[in-house]
Amino acid sequence: MNPFDEIAVEEAVRMKEKKLATEIVAISCGPQQCQETLRTALAMGVDRAIHVLVDPKDYEGLQPIHVSKIIANAAKEEKADIVLLGKQAIDDDCNQTGQMTAALLDWPQATFASKVEKTNGDLQVIREIDGGLETIKVKVPAVLTADLRLNEPRYATLPNIMKAKKKPLASKKPSDYGVDMTPRQEIVSVEDPPVRQAGQKVENVDDLVGKLKDAGLV
Amino acid sequence: NGTLVVAEHTNEKLVPITLNTITAASKLGEVTCLVAGSQCAKVAEEISKVQGVKKILLADNEVYKGFLPESLTPLLVAAQNQFKFTHILAGATAMGKSLIPRVAAKLDVSPVSDIIGINDTDTFVRTIYAGNAIQTVKSKDSVKLITVRGTAFEAAQVEGGSGATEQAPTVDVKNELSEFVSQELTKSDRPELTSARTVVSGGRGMKNGDNFKLLYDLADKMNAAVGASRAAVDAGFVPNDMQVGQTGKIVAPDLYIAVGISGAIQHLAGMKDSKVIVAINKDPEAPIFQVADYGLVADLFKAVPEMTDAMNK
Structure with missing residues (x-):
């Protein structure tokens, strides 16, 4: 599981443990292998899961815009109060799905969350921003995306892994949520980044500072 | 038409990545900058001198306090409906990353995150797998929603421009979904990390x-x-x-x-x-x-x- 998503699942499980949530549903869009990820979520304490099986021919062009439409429609169908996601994928690094899901639902978004508390029906969220931290309040229902410092996810125990095998896992298709999977972008090319050559080892600090001075860097 | 840059600022001054974003936007068309905030007229004035900026849309309203995406999104959608920009860009900062996808979803557009290069008006270069691969993508959407990696583009010159300021389209600007509470910014006399030499x-x-x-x-x-x-x-x-x-x-x-x-x-x-x-x-x-x-x-x-x-x- 993407480490950000793992943190999101952990946060949901903690919300249930604190009786802030009654049921947790995990959803994942993608090929058959997604079911393994969902089983991990179930073993961490999620109650049931939905696998939205994406056809291999559509999977290549699968983008946050498609995933967010699926999640938004699933959230409506499941009458979810909170949608929790990781802040970004670790393959395309897009950092879009949570924000787009919130927009489609017309819900507030609390992205890059590092602390979430319930206060009088609202959620008070501390967010990691460029200059430090920011505190906002959002009305529920809301979309939250997890940053690294939100929590430390638990390891699934063996008994819980066994139990997870019996928890319900529904299989759906994007068309069940009425989502058009036409790619909106074409991947023209994927290339290796320019390789940075290792330079030289220097003997000591004087040597290093001398070289930096010669290069006009200090 | 032209391109729209969402200026990031503190209501007092411009955040430097906006200048890099303006350079990226200039490669795509004539640049308009949106300055939305509360008591932010000073920022509009600062931007009017930046080279390459033709027009500034100023939206000065208490509701934009904290630059929450829930209040800024309707403004951007209204601006897009009025001016039909070809591209909308922001810096790939916490603010830009929060806002651009939300606006994109409202316009039914698939955004392009954190670009490091521009091949043509539809085709952009970005990194994937934590920088272990470089991807070139061609957007098929009628308007492109983009966040820009500041380090990949030079900063625009802050002198010599003569942009004209006008009022941004007025929208019904209440935001009952979210509320800015506070910021704890790390105080430092040292240069800012992303722009330090x-x-x-x-x-x-x-x-x-x-x-x-x-x-x-x-x-x-x-x-x-x-x-x-x-x-x-x-x-x-x-x-x-x-x-x-x-x-x-x-x-x-x-x-x-x-x-x-x-x-x-x-x-x-x-x-x-x-x-x-x-x-x-x-x-x-x-x-x-x-x-x-x-x-x-x-x-x-x-x-x-x-x-x-x-x-x-």
């Missing part, structure tokens, strides 16, 4: 937060910013806003000095475009040495104070 960063090898003083002393001698690896942030040595890497800040200074940093790929993704990289690490096998122009295998607790002293000479 020299960056000194510490990793797990610093052992604790107090030891970062060694780096602050060196940085102050060099007029440098101080950064950190994720390991140092996760261990609580320093605050999150100092993190350099895939999920932290991307930096590309003239000189990057990595101290006690092993060089995990997530960290390299955030700094490997630096012009010159120096690594100081006691482990000669540390992967950071594979990207370093100058590597010093040494105990940082000895080497860093020596270096600070050498800066006095």
